[in-house]
Amino acid sequence: MNVLLQHLVILPVVVPLVAGAAMLFLAEHRRKARVTLALVSVLVQLLVGITLLYLTSDAAPFIWPEGVGVYAVGNWPAPFGIVLVVDRLSAVMITLSATVALSTLVYAIARWDRPGQPFHSLFQLQTMGLNGAFLTGDLFNLFVFFEVLLAASYGLLLRGVGAQRVKAGLHYIAVNLVASLFFLIGVALIYGMAGTLNMADLAGRAAKLTPNDRALFDAGAAILGVAFLVKAASWPLNFWLPGAYSIALAPVSSAFAMMTKVGLYALLRVGTILKEDETLAAALFYLGLATLISGTIAMLAAKHLARVVSFSLLASMGILLTAFGLRIDALTGPVILYMIVSVLTTSAFYMLTGMTDRTRIADAPLVPEDHAMPQPLYIAYGIKKPSVYGGDQEEVGVALPAAMAFLGLMFVCCALLVIGLPPLPGFVAKVELLATALRDPAVGENSWNSDVFMAAILISGFISLIALSRIGMRVFWSVAARATPRVRLLEAAPVAGLIILCLGLSVAAGPVARYLEAAAQSLHQPDTYVRSVLSAQPNEHSGTVTP
Amino acid sequence: MEIVYALAIGVLVGSGVWLILRPRTFQVLMGLTLLSYATNIFIFGMGRLAVHKAPIIDASKFVDPSLYADPVPQALVLTAIVIGFGTTALFLVVLLALRGLAGTDHVDGREP
Numbered sequence: 001m002n003v004l005l006q007h008l009v010i011l012p013v014v015v016p017l018v019a020g021a022a023m024l025f026l027a028e029h030r031r032k033a034r035v036t037l038a039l040v041s042v043l044v045q046l047l048v049g050i051t052l053l054y055l056t057s058d059a060a061p062f063i064w065p066e067g068v069g070v071y072a073v074g075n076w077p078a079p080f081g082i083v084l085v086v087d088r089l090s091a092v093m094i095t096l097s098a099t100v101a102l103s104t105l106v107y108a109i110a111r112w113d114r115p116g117q118p119f120h121s122l123f124q125l126q127t128m129g130l131n132g133a134f135l136t137g138d139l140f141n142l143f144v145f146f147e148v149l150l151a152a153s154y155g156l157l158l159r160g161v162g163a164q165r166v167k168a169g170l171h172y173i174a175v176n177l178v179a180s181l182f183f184l185i186g187v188a189l190i191y192g193m194a195g196t197l198n199m200a201d202l203a204g205r206a207a208k209l210t211p212n213d214r215a216l217f218d219a220g221a222a223i224l225g226v227a228f229l230v231k232a233a234s235w236p237l238n239f240w241l242p243g244a245y246s247i248a249l250a251p252v253s254s255a256f257a258m259m260t261k262v263g264l265y266a267l268l269r270v271g272t273i274l275k276e277d278e279t280l281a282a283a284l285f286y287l288g289l290a291t292l293i294s295g296t297i298a299m300l301a302a303k304h305l306a307r308v309v310s311f312s313l314l315a316s317m318g319i320l321l322t323a324f325g326l327r328i329d330a331l332t333g334p335v336i337l338y339m340i341v342s343v344l345t346t347s348a349f350y351m352l353t354g355m356t357d358r359t360r361i362a363d364a365p366l367v368p369e370d371h372a373m374p375q376p377l378y379i380a381y382g383i384k385k386p387s388v389y390g391g392d393q394e395e396v397g398v399a400l401p402a403a404m405a406f407l408g409l410m411f412v413c414c415a416l417l418v419i420g421l422p423p424l425p426g427f428v429a430k431v432e433l434l435a436t437a438l439r440d441p442a443v444g445e446n447s448w449n450s451d452v453f454m455a456a457i458l459i460s461g462f463i464s465l466i467a468l469s470r471i472g473m474r475v476f477w478s479v480a481a482r483a484t485p486r487v488r489l490l491e492a493a494p495v496a497g498l499i500i501l502c503l504g505l506s507v508a509a510g511p512v513a514r515y516l517e518a519a520a521q522s523l524h525q526p527d528t529y530v531r532s533v534l535s536a537q538p539n540e541h542s543g544t545v546t547p
Numbered sequence: 548m549e550i551v552y553a554l555a556i557g558v559l560v561g562s563g564v565w566l567i568l569r570p571r572t573f574q575v576l577m578g579l580t581l582l583s584y585a586t587n588i589f590i591f592g593m594g595r596l597a598v599h600k601a602p603i604i605d606a607s608k609f610v611d612p613s614l615y616a617d618p619v620p621q622a623l624v625l626t627a628i629v630i631g632f633g634t635t636a637l638f639l640v641v642l643l644a645l646r647g648l649a650g651t652d653h654v655d656g657r658e659p
Contacts, residue, residue, distance in 0.1 A: 174567065
């Protein structure tokens with residue numbers, strides 16, 4: 001039994017890979033089979049995620065007594081072979097990513113997965129890249145999984161192309177390619193100095209470097225940090241985000257809500273293992289603050305709902321980076337909680353923008369460039385429309401009555417989550433952040449920083465309130481004639497589901513916060529992680545168990 | 548050898564950075580390509596430069612690690628080349644699509 005449970009760790013990578021590859025063999029018209037395969041794969045990932053949550057907690061000490069599970073992929077022991085490592089934080093991230101993937105997938109089935117290109121395969125590969133990045137214990141392997149998820153995201157972003165979307169996609173790809181090169185240079189420097197890429201092994205070796213080597217090693221780590229900050233959309237490296245995210249199709253940007261968090265996860269993971277020093281943390285604090293301020297101000301200036309959501313995503317990344325830069329260990333638990341809430345909110349909000357866009361048919365476009373008529377990609381190459389592609393705008397599924405009331409209610413819920421008002425968990429997470437920043441004894445010497453942090457959170461919440469009420473009035477109350485939107489059950493259900501899940505998070509805030517507290521503690525005591533990874537023995541029985 | 552190697556990387560990076568800051572998509576593509584060449588050479592150099600050393604250890608003989616080249620950067624470089632090649636090809640497709648849709652090769656899709 002335990003031997004079988006050990007293999008759970010690899011499932012979040014293998015299942016979407018197999019599902020995504022298998023879909024390529026299904027003919028264009030076998031949509032039902034493809035959708036079933038996609039749903040099964042995401043459900044399995046969700047189940048595995050929840051099981052991993054349980055197994056890494058203290059409630060199940062029988063398999064991984066210290067809450068760290070190590071899986072040697074090639075059955076080579078740790079510093080030599082690549083290992084997957086699951087601890088509480090990875091389990092949380094995998095469950096979160098599967099939750100977002102499930103709701104986005106259901107939403108996409110309503111009508112968004114229609115035209116041409118292999119949406120479902122790309123979607124599966126993206127979740128595979130995300131899960132792999134959360135699980136891997138090797139820096140170069142982290143790079144490979146980053147590339148997998150980015151390559152899939154390039155394809156997803158270009159869906160339903162028009163000139164504007166292709167332009168945004170081009171910028172997005174160029175920025176991310178440069179960031180990947182930074183990643184490679186950082187990894188190469190770290191390998192050149194420390195002679196290993198295994199994160200657990202690095203922790204020990206970094207401490208033993210001579211001062212000369214250490215300087216180059218730190219330079220490598222800083223370059224790596226730049227690559228992570230591009231992914232985490234930190235100010236001045238985030239100008240690609242609003243353009244790309246607000247012009248992508250609604251389910252695609254909703255799935256992208258998870259991607260900025262990979263950068264943050266990598267910062268948390270590598271930062272705590274390498275024990276980043278004071279100056280780097282201070283830099284992170286000010287970069288985070290700049291992200292928060294610029295994102296909040298941009299929210300006021302944006303005129304289109306999808307852009308407002310993108311900037312609110314930037315503001316939330318700002319809060320997360322600032323909190324991480326404060327270097328208060330007790331803040332890490334609330335930071336993870338806020339990250340979860342922010343992912344769920346942004347995802348629901350992007351899906352909502354996909355539905356409200358259809359209420360604005362009669363409006364004059366507020367931002368003309370966001371509304372370029374979609375031109376299929378094949379036109380770019382002078383090809384006539386292939387006959388296998390169905391119409392883009394087929395109406396399917398059950399339409400929901402009282403659509404405007406529903407959309408309005410969902411908008412209010414999302415806005416409350418972003419601003420941080422009760423009863424939704426945006427409030428709980430922000431209160432936890434503020435309370436910890438106020439109360440922690442470590443604040444003593446850098447109280448100015450934590451004062452600034454608290455003021456920034458409160459003011460940004462207030463400005464979000466103004467920006468969101470304004471855009472809400474414009475979308476829902478404006479007098480311009482509009483067509484009544486048709487909202488289908490399949491599109492409405494995932495948004496409502498995410499909001500209800502958020503409500504559940506508020507109700508269960510106590511247990512969730514305790515679990516995240518434990519996750520944060522194990523993150524700040526990397527010794528357990530290092531010991532578990534380096535002492536893991538290759539599995540003797542695996543030859544008979546693995547296929 | 549080190550100085551030539553370092554100069555080569557420097558020249559590639561310099562030209563690459565200049566090119567990706569240019570306004571035409573094809574120049575950006577060439578810049579990205581040069582930058583990825585420079586990165587690949589850099590990764591390779593991180594395994595220390597050595598001549599006439601095999602990367603694969605012959606297990607039948609006594610093994611003195613100082614007689615062998617480090618195989619790991621070579622493996623890393625292979626992976627990086629493959630990934631870089633794939634993403635550059637994708638970039639080329641997007642570049643052509645933008646050219647076809649917008650009718651210009653400016654990175655913003657319209658002439659300034």
